[in-house]
Structure formats: C-alpha cells, structure tokens
Amino acid sequence: MMRNPYANDDVLREVYDATDILRRPVTGIISGYHELPYILVSPDDENPAKAVQVNGNIRVSPRFILSAEVLGDRFADVFDPATFNAGLQGRLFSFAFSRRKNFKIENGSFEVRNLDDGARSHLDRVHDDLLRQENTRTALIFGPRFEFYPVSIDRFVTDILDREFGG
Secondary structure (H helix, E strand, O other), X not given: OOOOOOOOOHHHHHHHHHOEEEXXXXXXXXXXOEEEEEEEEXXXXXXXOOEEEEEEEEEEEXXXXXXXXXXXXXXXXXXXXXXXXXXXXXXXXXXXXXOOOOEEEEEEEEEEEEEOOOHHHHHHHHHHHHXXXXXXXXXXXXXXXXXXXXXXXXXXXXXXXXXXXXX
16 A cells, blocks of 8 residues: 555545545556546535536656756646645645656546535446446546545546556
C-alpha cells in the first residue's frame, strides 16, 4: 500500500484512505502523453442520500523540470476551484514531491452532475454500464467527500504512477 501523503491533515488523510478505486484503466502512463478517463462518484455534501458524479480526463505528459517554481501543479491549476474546498487550492498534487515529478497533469472534459440516486447505488449502476460496454479505459472512483474530490483524483493518479513505475 502506498504511503498517504496527507498524513499530517486528519480530514485529507481520511479522504485519501477512504477513496476506493473500483476500476483502473487497462492502459496507463507508459511513455509520452496519455489520457486517463475517469468517473468519480461521491455522496452530495449537503444531502448524503444523493450523489455527485464527476467525469473527467486526466492528461499526463512528461516535462522537464527547469526550476523550483515548476515542481508541481496546484489543485487550482488543474481543477475548477469553485467545485471543491477552498483549502485545497494551493496544495500540490502529492506525487509532485516524489521522484516522479517529471509529469505534467491536466484535467480535460470536466463535468460535474448532481444526481438523485445514492452514491453507492449509482456507483454500482455506472460499474455495470462500464462492464456492459466492455470499457477498459475508464477508471471508476468512489470519493468519500465531494468537497475534497481532488484528493481522491490525486489518489487515483498516484495509484497509476505507482503501478506503472513502482512505488
């Protein structure tokens, strides 16, 4: 199991640890520029009986590190800051501090949908749909708290990087 980079913050540590990656893409970041489509489902923070679904596409490309200023992207550089907890805006992706810091992360095709279903039942339905479609490219992620969904996405990307390059 990978080390939790949020060990010093109780809330973020809990979100990171409770994130469940139900499906991982069959292909990953082998070399060059890759896209990792994902669907994240989370309980609605205001009404936990409902769900929020985030669809996105993480683009990962190699980059050269030229100075200390470009060591990593902040969550606010990749995601729309209006969609998550303001305390995350200045935080760097956790893997930016590891030896794998030669990656540029972008988020594309970003969409947030509010749903009337519960998170777990919607997650099961999406999982069934991905299986029925024989979709092996799209990740499926359960995020325990929507306001901190970038931490769950960070967990997903870190998991892929660890799988591809060893942790």
